[in-house]
Amino acid sequence: xxxxxxxxxxxxxxxxxxxxxxxxxxxxxxxxxxxxxxxxxxxxxxxxxxxxxxxxxxxxxxxxxxxxxxxxxxxxxxxxxxxxxxxxxxxxxxxxxxxxxxxxxxxxxxxxxxxxxxxxxxxxxxxxxxxxxxxxxxxxxxxxxxxxxxxxxxxxxxxxxxxxxxxxxxxxxxxxxxxxxxxxxxxxxxxxxxxxxxxxxxxxxxxxxxxxxxxxxxxxxxxxxxxxxxxxxxxxxxxxxxxxxxxxxxxxxxxxxxxxxxxxxxxxxxxxxxxxxxxxxxxxxxxxxxxxxxxxxxxxxxxxxxxxxxxxxxxxxxxxxxxxxxxxxxxxxxxxxxxxxxxxxxxxxxxxxxxxxxxxxxxxxxxxxxxxxxxxxx
Amino acid sequence: xxxxxxxxxxxxxxxxxxxxxxxxxxxxxxxxxxxxxxxxxxxxxxxxxxxxxxxxxxxxxxxxxxxxxxxxxxxxxxxxxxxxxxxxxxxxxxxxxxxxxxxxxxxxxxxxxxxxxxxxxxxxxxxxxxxxxxxxxxxxxxxxxxxxxxxxxxxxxxxxxxxxxxxxxxxxxxxxxxxxxxxxxxxxxxxxxxxxxxxxxxxxxxxxxxxxxxxxxxxxxxxxxxxxxxxxxxxxxxxxxxxxxxxxxxxxxxxxxxxxxxxxxxxxxxxxxxxxxxxxxxxxxxxxxxxxxxxxxxxxxxxxxxxxxxxxxxxxxxxxxxxxxxxxxxxxxxxxxxxxxxxxxxxxxxxxxxxxxxxxxxxxxxxxxxxxxxxxxxxxxxxxxxxxxxxxxxxxxxxxxxxx
Numbered sequence: 001x002x003x004x005x006x007x008x009x010x011x012x013x014x015x016x017x018x019x020x021x022x023x024x025x026x027x028x029x030x031x032x033x034x035x036x037x038x039x040x041x042x043x044x045x046x047x048x049x050x051x052x053x054x055x056x057x058x059x060x061x062x063x064x065x066x067x068x069x070x071x072x073x074x075x076x077x078x079x080x081x082x083x084x085x086x087x088x089x090x091x092x093x094x095x096x097x098x099x100x101x102x103x104x105x106x107x108x109x110x111x112x113x114x115x116x117x118x119x120x121x122x123x124x125x126x127x128x129x130x131x132x133x134x135x136x137x138x139x140x141x142x143x144x145x146x147x148x149x150x151x152x153x154x155x156x157x158x159x160x161x162x163x164x165x166x167x168x169x170x171x172x173x174x175x176x177x178x179x180x181x182x183x184x185x186x187x188x189x190x191x192x193x194x195x196x197x198x199x200x201x202x203x204x205x206x207x208x209x210x211x212x213x214x215x216x217x218x219x220x221x222x223x224x225x226x227x228x229x230x231x232x233x234x235x236x237x238x239x240x241x242x243x244x245x246x247x248x249x250x251x252x253x254x255x256x257x258x259x260x261x262x263x264x265x266x267x268x269x270x271x272x273x274x275x276x277x278x279x280x281x282x283x284x285x286x287x288x289x290x291x292x293x294x295x296x297x298x299x300x301x302x303x304x305x306x307x308x309x310x311x312x313x314x315x316x317x318x319x320x321x322x323x324x325x326x327x328x329x330x331x332x333x334x335x336x337x338x339x340x341x342x343x344x345x346x347x348x349x350x351x352x353x354x355x356x357x358x359x360x361x362x363x364x365x366x367x368x369x370x371x372x373x374x375x376x377x378x
Numbered sequence: 379x380x381x382x383x384x385x386x387x388x389x390x391x392x393x394x395x396x397x398x399x400x401x402x403x404x405x406x407x408x409x410x411x412x413x414x415x416x417x418x419x420x421x422x423x424x425x426x427x428x429x430x431x432x433x434x435x436x437x438x439x440x441x442x443x444x445x446x447x448x449x450x451x452x453x454x455x456x457x458x459x460x461x462x463x464x465x466x467x468x469x470x471x472x473x474x475x476x477x478x479x480x481x482x483x484x485x486x487x488x489x490x491x492x493x494x495x496x497x498x499x500x501x502x503x504x505x506x507x508x509x510x511x512x513x514x515x516x517x518x519x520x521x522x523x524x525x526x527x528x529x530x531x532x533x534x535x536x537x538x539x540x541x542x543x544x545x546x547x548x549x550x551x552x553x554x555x556x557x558x559x560x561x562x563x564x565x566x567x568x569x570x571x572x573x574x575x576x577x578x579x580x581x582x583x584x585x586x587x588x589x590x591x592x593x594x595x596x597x598x599x600x601x602x603x604x605x606x607x608x609x610x611x612x613x614x615x616x617x618x619x620x621x622x623x624x625x626x627x628x629x630x631x632x633x634x635x636x637x638x639x640x641x642x643x644x645x646x647x648x649x650x651x652x653x654x655x656x657x658x659x660x661x662x663x664x665x666x667x668x669x670x671x672x673x674x675x676x677x678x679x680x681x682x683x684x685x686x687x688x689x690x691x692x693x694x695x696x697x698x699x700x701x702x703x704x705x706x707x708x709x710x711x712x713x714x715x716x717x718x719x720x721x722x723x724x725x726x727x728x729x730x731x732x733x734x735x736x737x738x739x740x741x742x743x744x745x746x747x748x749x750x751x752x753x754x755x756x757x758x759x760x761x762x763x764x765x766x767x768x769x770x771x772x773x774x775x776x777x778x779x780x781x782x
Contacts, residue, residue, distance in 0.1 A: 073475045079468060188490075193564060194462045196490035286464035288490070293463065342459075 020368040032363045039359030043352045050347060062332060062348075069331020070324050080327050082215035085222040086281060087297050088319040091304040092222075092229045092312055093273030096266045098302070099233065099310045101246040102157070106168025108298025109175035110149045110271045112291070114278020116179050117145040118205075119198060119289040122282070123186055126204025134205045139279060146275020147268045149175065154267030158260035172298070179291040197287050207284040218280045225273065230312040242266055274298075307357065321356070325349045418480075418673050419453050421473030423466060423492075425485035427458040430598050432623035435642040436484045436507070439661035446662070447669055462487025470495035474502050480672040482506070482665070486568070486769075496520040503672045507661070508568065510769045513681045514744050523664055523682035524768035528575035529716050530657030530691040532723045534639045535579020536712050537655040537696065537705050538617055541637055542584045544702035551616055553586040559610030560591040561603055561620035561627045565781070569593075571763060571770035572621045575723045576639070577779055582728070583708075589779045590615055600624040611636050613782075617654075628653060637700055644695030655705075656695045663690055683768035687717045724761035729776040736761065741771040 027035075048059035055062075070080045090107050097104035121138040129137070153167035188196040199205060210216045233239040245252045245262050252259050282289055304322055308314035329345030422440050426433045437456070444454045455476060457469045466488045473481050474495070482505045483492045489509040496504040496517050505521045506512070512522035542556045558580060562569045577589045590610055594602045603626025607618050611634050619639035620627040625648050631638035632649035640656035664682060671678045684690025693713075696706060715721040726736045740751035743766045755762045755771065763772045775781065 075471055075475055194487040194490075196487075197494055200490060200494065288464055290461070290463045292461060 018369065021365050022368055024364060024366050027363055035363050036356065036359045039355040039362075040352070043355035046355075047348050047351045050351065051344070054347075055344060065332050066324075066328030066348075069329075070327045072331070076327070078213065078215045080323060081219055082285060083327065084316075084320050084323045085215070085219045086277060087300060087304060087323055088316055089222045089225060089277040089280065090274060090294075090297050091301040091308075091315050091319055092225055093270050093277065094298075094301050095229065095305045095310050095312065095315070096233065096239075096242055097270045098305055099246050100242045100263065100266050102154070102263060102267065103165040104150070104153075104168050104267065104270055105165060105299065105302060106150065106153065106171045107270070107274050107301050108294050108296065109168070109172035110146045110274035111278040111281070111294045111298055112172075112175040112179055113149045114142040114146040114275030115282040115289055115293050116175070116182060116278070117142045117275070118279045118282040119186070119195065120182070122198045122205030122287075123195075126199045126206075127202050131205070131208070135207065135283075138205060138283060139276075142275040142279040143272045144275070146273070146278060147271040150267045150271025150274065151264060154264045158263045176291040179289060179293075183289070183291075194290060195288055198289075199287070205283055206287060207280070215285065218284045221276070221280065225276070226312050226316060229273075233310070233312065238262075238265070303357075307360070322353075325352060417477070418449075418669075419455065419476065419478045420449070420480045420482070420669055420672075421455040421457065421470075421476065421478035423460045423469050423473070423481065423483040423488060424456065424458045425460060425462070425488070426598055426623070430623040431625070431641070431643040432597065433458070433484060435658055436661055439665055440482075442662045443665035443669060446666060449669075460488070462491075464491065466491035467494050470504070471498070474499050478502065480505070480668060482668070484508075493517065493520060503668070503678065505668050505678070508769055510767060513767060521668070521678050521680055521682070522768055523679075523684075524764065524770070525659040525684040525690045526686070526764045527657065527659050527691055528571050528723050528763055528770065528772070529686050530659075530693055531572050531575040531641075532579035532582075532716065533693045533709055533713060534619070534655050534657040535576040535581075536583055536709060537579075537693075537701060538576070538619065538637070538639050539580035539583035539587060540702040540705050540708060541654055541700070542580065542587055542617060545616065546584075555614065555616065556584055556587045557615050558587060558589040558617045558619065559607070559613070559615030560589055561606045561610065561618065561622050562591050562593045563597050563622040564595060565593055567773040568770045569621045570774070571772035572641070573619070574729075574772060574774070574776055574779065575763075576619055577776075578723060578728055581778065582712075587778075590782050591779060592782045594622055596622070598623045600626040603627045604630040607631060608634065610782075640695070646695050646697050650697075650699070652700060653695060653697050654700045655693060655697065657691070657693045659684070660690050660692045663688060681768045683764050685717075686713060722760035724763055724772060726756060726759055726761065729778070731774055731776055733777065736774070739774065741766075741773070743767045743771055 044063065051057055051059040051062050069076065071077050090111055093110070094104050094107045118138055121134065121141060125134050125137060149171055153162070153164050153171060156162040156167060157164045183193065183195055186195040187193065207217055210220070233242065241252070241257050241262050244255070244257060245259055249259050252262070278294070281293055286293060300322060304315055304319045307318040326349070329349050332345045333342055422436070424433045424436060428434045428437055440454065440456070455473060455478060457473065460466050460469045462485055466483065470481055470483070470492060480503045481492070481495070484507050486508045489506055489511060492504050492506050493511060493515060496519050500519055503519050503521070505523060507523050509522040512520055538558060545551050546553055546556060558577070560573045560576070562573060573589070573591055577587070580587050590613060592606045592610060594606055596602060599622070603620065603622045603624050607620070607627040607630035610618060611630070615636070617637045617639070618627055618631050621641055623642070625645070628638050628640055628645040628648045631652045636652060637654045638645065638649055638652050639654050642656070642658045644656055645653040664684060667682070668678055670676070693709065712721065716723070729736070736756055738754060739756045739761065741753055741755045742751050743753040743755070753766050755766060761772060764770060
C-alpha cells in the first residue's frame, strides 16, 4: 500500500517544496551568538526605518533615549537592576516546572499571593513584633503561601491528570480577586481603594536596606537564587529527575522515578520562589499591594525562561534584555524632547523581540533550498 | 565553553554596574535646587491620559498655565497613565532626576507615594490634588489642593431642575416621574458630596425630584458607565448625571435622548441634543499659583481650596437647545447668591437624614490611622463642606436619594 502510494507520487512528478527546514547539528557557540547579534542589529535597523516613517525623528535620538531610560542616572540603573532581579527571580521560579514540561503559567498569581501574605504580615505584625521576628515569620509565610498556590494545580495534575495550563491560569485570577478583596479591608486612607504605603512612618516589616541602597538586598537574594538554581538543575539528583520527567514520563516511570512526587515537589519549589519574589516586591521595594503589583512579570517570565533555554545563568541576560526594552520603552514616552506615545514604544519592543525570538529559530534550524534534481523536474 | 562565557558576561555586567553605582551615588541629591525662571521645571503625574475627562481637565489646565507663564516644552514634563502604586513614587523620583523643582499629582491614591517622594527630596515641592494629608503630615514641601466643586455641582443641579420643570410643564412627565439617575464611581465622600449637592440644586427649583445612584466601582470604564446609564434610563430616570470619567454616560444619553449633566468637560460634542450643562474645577489658577510660588520662592497655600469667586469652580457648556428657557439668568442669580453666602449648598433646612434634620455631624477631617470622626462640621445651620480641609468630607446619605 505504502509502496503504491509512493509510486503514484513519483508519477505525478514529485513536488518538493522550495525550502526545507532542517534541524541543525549543534551550532558552535560563537556562531550562535553571531546570529543573535546580527538579529539585534537587523532589528535596530528595521526599527529605525519604522521610526523615520512613523515619526520623522532621528532613530539614534530615540535609541539613545531608550538607553538613557535604563542607564541615565544612578537611580535608573538601580531600578533597571531591581526590575531585572524581580523578573529573573520569577523566571527562575517557573524554570524547573517548564523543564519538567509542566506548563505553569500561574507564576503571576503565585507571586501575587506571596506579596499579599507579605502585606498581611506587615499590616498585622509589622508594628507589633520586632523586625528580627517579623522578617522570618513573613519570609516563611510567603514561601508557604506561594507553595500552596502552586501545589494545588500540581496535586490535581498528579492525582487526576487535570490540565495544568488552565488550572494555573485560573489561579492567577483567584489571586487577583483575593488581593482586591483584601484591599477593601486594608484601605488607607479610607475611600482611596488602595492600601497606600504600609507602615510609612514606622517602616514595620520593611526589609532592611543594605549599605543605604533599597534595591541591593533584592539583587543579592536573586543572585544567590540564580546560582543555587543552576547547581540544583545541573548537578543534583532532583534536577536530573526533573529533566527525565520532562523528556518522557514513561522513561521516568520505567527507571523508577516517582513522577507524581517529582511533579508536586517541583511545583512546590516553583511556588516557593514565586513567594519569595512576592515578598521582595511588597516588603522590599513597593511597601504596598495592588492587584497589579506583579505587573505581568509572571507571564513575561515564561518568555525569559524559554529564551534562555532554561539555563539560569543565561536567564540573567534574557531578563536583562526584556527589562532593558521595557524601561527603555517607558523612557521614550516621557522624554520631553520626543513626546512619543506608548504605541511607538510598543512597536519598537515588538520588532526587537520578534527578531530575537526569530534568531533562535535560525540557531536551531537551517533552511535548505530545493535540490538540483528537483529543479530539473520543475 | 558557552557557559563559562555567559558566566563571565554576567559577572562583567554586575561589576560594571557596581562601578557605575559607586561612581555617581553621591551627587544626585545636590542637583535639586530651587529653580530660577530659566531652568525651572515642573512635572505632572496623571492617573490616565487625555481619554479620561478627569485627567484631560488637568492636562488642559497644565497646558494653559504653561502658555500663560511662557514656559517651554522642556520645562513642563508630563507622565501619564501612572497607577496608584509604587510606580507613582518611581515616576516622581524620575521627574526629580529630570530636574523638576515642582511636581504635581492628580489622583487621590497617589498621595502616599507623593509623600514618600516628598520626604526623600526635601528640596523639591510636591502638590497633590484631592489629597487629605498635607495639613496633618507636617512636611514643609508637600501641599494639597481641591475646590468647592459642590457649588458648581449645585449650579448644574439647578439647571437640571429647571429642565425637569420644563418637561413637567410640557406634559412629558408627571411631577412624580421627575427622577434623575446618577452614575457614580465609588461610594466615597468626593462622589457623595458631588451628587448630593447636584441633587439639592435640582430640588431647590423642582421640589418633587428624586434620584437613583448607581456605582461603577471604577473611575474610568467606558462600557460599564454606558451600561449603568442605560440601566438607570430603563429604570425610569429622565435625566442623567455622572461622576465617572469617560464618555460612556453622555453617549448613552445621546442614544436614548435623555438630558445629561456632565462633569469636567463640555460634552456638547458627544451629545449635541442631550448635553445640558457641565461643571468643572479649573486648575489653571492653581497651577499658575504653585509655579509662580516655586519659581519666586514664595509661600504656597498648604491646603488650597478654590471656589466660584476665584473662577476655580466653573460651569460650562450650557446647551441652549437642551436647557430650559431662562436657565442662564437663573444660574447667574444663584451663583451670585452662593458667592455672597446667601445660599448655602448644604443648608440643613433643605434636607433630612432618615426623616430628621441634621443638627450635628462629626467628620473624619484629620486623616489618621484610625479614621475616627474628629471634627464637628455642622454649625450655623449648614454643613461646612471643604472648610476644615479642601478635600470633601460630606459622606451622608440624605432622604430623596436612593442608592441602587
